[in-house]
Amino acid sequence: MTGFKGSARYIADDKLQLAVNAAMTLERPLLVKGEPGTGKTLLAEEIARGLDMPLIQWHIKSTTRAQQGLYEYDAVSRLRDSQLGDDRVHDVNNYIRPGKLWEAFASQRRAVLLIDEIDKADIEFPNDLLVELDRMEFHVYETGETIRARHRPVVIITSNNEKELPDAFLRRCFFHYIEFPDADTLKAIIDVHFPDIESKLISDALRMFFQVREVPGLKKPPSTSELLDWLKLLVSDQLAAKALKGGDIREALPPLYGALVKNEQDVQLLERLAFMSRRA
Known part of the structure; x- marks a missing residue:
């Protein structure tokens, strides 16, 4: 066998x-x-x-x-x-x-x-x-x-x-x-699920996705399955996809963040991070 x-x-x-x-x-x-x-x-x-x-x-x-x-x-x-x-x-x-x-x-x-x-x-x-x-x-x-x-x-x-x-x-x-997949492995996984997705969208989404995962104190970092759900929404919403370009979670929550962030503590944490960054 x-x-x-x-x-x-x-x-x-x-x-x-x-x-x-x-x-x-x-x-x-x-x-x-x-x-x-x-x-x-x-x-x-x-x-x-x-x-x-x-x-x-x-x-x-x-x-x-x-x-x-x-x-x-x-x-x-x-x-x-x-x-x-x-x-x-x-x-x-x-x-x-x-x-x-x-x-x-x-x-x-x-x-x-x-x-x-x-x-x-x-x-x-x-x-x-x-x-x-x-x-x-x-x-x-x-x-x-x-x-x-x-x-x-x-x-x-x-x-x-x-x-x-x-x-x-x-x-x-x-x-x-x-182990949680690195960026190259995630790209390969994305290619399996979204073979026709634009490479620029993948690059922008992965950059912001890892920004969210690396926020200190996050109770529930987003997983691979949540990344795929988020990408599915971004593919169907061009305005949200455009909002990714040059985006930074230190300035604003990710578009359609409800697919990535699954509890109110983490939402509040990201909101405070963006607020403090804007004040600075």
Whole structure:
């Protein structure tokens, strides 16, 4: 099987390609960290597309439990059906709902399993999956069967660093941190999404984008995805695009800044910076 090399839709640098292929060789989960909006979730989609594998996505919430990834037993529905005299009640399999790990283990082809934003869950969540991800099997107590992986899935786990992950979990993963792209990489990403955009607009937008990111004390620096949203607006608004030329955030907020700056503290910070610069 050929390794992952990125794609025309996803710019993956050499370090990221190496991390993906190393994790696949070791048959360990790939834990990917980085700023929100740097393409961590999209990476799993592109691995699946590039290697022609099915993609199974498990998006984690604060209320998600590890057991839900294996299966859920609907005891309430079974009790209700027993009270109604439903014949389905005699087969417990009717009340077992397979989770995303079960789906990945049962896949006829090797699949990519995305466990997205694992740091949103309870601190014990990662540890509760250690045995299943190691052994690639789990037991269904209600039916007495053991579910084993037909093919070991490629497991991609993303984290936004909202909380620390347990050491025992980290030991079982191959780790990669996606650095924020430099200007040349961002230009390549922009070319993928906006192949016909004027080079002058790209240059003006990147200059102001990095000015915003470099403001000291900014609570939420704009990400790659926010840059792309901003460019989409600039392409459709010629007046805003013209306002970029020679613009400086020390004099005024960027045009259509709502695509870049996402909280009132940062807006106020940029406004104060422009006000103080004008007074000076």
